[in-house]
Amino acid sequence: MKYVDYVSGLNEWYQSQGFPPYRWSVFDSSPWASMKKPLTEATIALISSAGIFRDDQEPFDPWSVNDLSFREIPKETPLQRLKLHDNYFDHRDALKDLNCVFPLERLRELEEERYIGRLASPAITLGMGRLYKRTALQTETVPKIVEVLRKQDADAVLLVAA
Amino acid sequence: MMEQVKPPRSAFINFPLGHQCGRPHDRDLQMRILRDALKILSSASKPGEIVDLSYEWGEPFDWPGFMQDLMQMLEEEGSPVQEWKPKEK
Numbered sequence: 001m002k003y004v005d006y007v008s009g010l011n012e013w014y015q016s017q018g019f020p021p022y023r024w025s026v027f028d029s030s031p032w033a034s035m036k037k038p039l040t041e042a043t044i045a046l047i048s049s050a051g052i053f054r055d056d057q058e059p060f061d062p063w064s065v066n067d068l069s070f071r072e073i074p075k076e077t078p079l080q081r082l083k084l085h086d087n088y089f090d091h092r093d094a095l096k097d098l099n100c101v102f103p104l105e106r107l108r109e110l111e112e113e114r115y116i117g118r119l120a121s122p123a124i125t126l127g128m129g130r131l132y133k134r135t136a137l138q139t140e141t142v143p144k145i146v147e148v149l150r151k152q153d154a155d156a157v158l159l160v161a162a
Numbered sequence: 163m164m165e166q167v168k169p170p171r172s173a174f175i176n177f178p179l180g181h182q183c184g185r186p187h188d189r190d191l192q193m194r195i196l197r198d199a200l201k202i203l204s205s206a207s208k209p210g211e212i213v214d215l216s217y218e219w220g221e222p223f224d225w226p227g228f229m230q231d232l233m234q235m236l237e238e239e240g241s242p243v244q245e246w247k248p249k250e251k
Contacts, residue, residue, distance in 0.1 A: 004178075004179075006228075007163055008225075026167070027166070027167060039201070062241065063244045092180075092235055093180055094181075099186075099189075100180065103192060107196065110193070110197070159169065161182070
């Protein structure tokens with residue numbers, strides 16, 4: 001089946017609203033670190049950009065623009081306590097089962113059955129929406145996230161982009 | 163998008179946006195997708211490698227359908243269409 005060209009679609013949508021063309025991130029190279037241990041011994045961190053937060057945390061704006069904040073979701077959090085505020089995609093199935101975009105329960109099960117060594121805690125969630133402050137994301141938000149990941153001794157990150 | 167951003171390793175799944183890890187309440191599918199994605203951590207051999215996961219959604223989906231679903235969702239939920247507007251010049 002053909003792929004949906006979301007980039008062109010979003011470009012047309014935003015420009016029809018009168019916005020200048022969105023400047024998508026383009027990189028010439030890719031950072032690389034090889035896995036130094038097998039999955040069964042590795043600590044895997046989870047990062048999601050689907051606007052997920054715990055019921056006692058500050059909600060994300062479902063139509064976020066330039067939100068550079070993130071939330072920390074302890075890995076044992078029951079999904080019933082989580083909410084999703086993101087109107088940039090059809091989230092109706094994700095509300096039925098958050099694992100569609102935030103596979104916390106599945107990763108807990110993979111940890112239990114020793115497919116992965118450990119699921120890092122907390123998981124990290126963002127709700128950035130449309131972002132016109134890429135430099136601030138890179139110089140302010142990302143270092144804070146990296147700090148959390150280092151404290152967790154994460155070997156790898158599963159990033160589920162929404 | 164992944165071709166342009168070049169994360170170190172990527173799994174691509176050709177499902178409609180909002181289903182990156184599978185269909186709701188289909189634990190078996192979600193587990194298989196996650197296992198396949200996590201395997202790439204060790205199997206990928208070059209920076210920026212994208213692995214196409216061979217799952218089929220089973221129904222056609224496209225950009226106009228994405229927008230229709232989005233509008234239908236907003237109507238169902240009584241949510242406003244985005245109010246944020248470009249700055250007046």
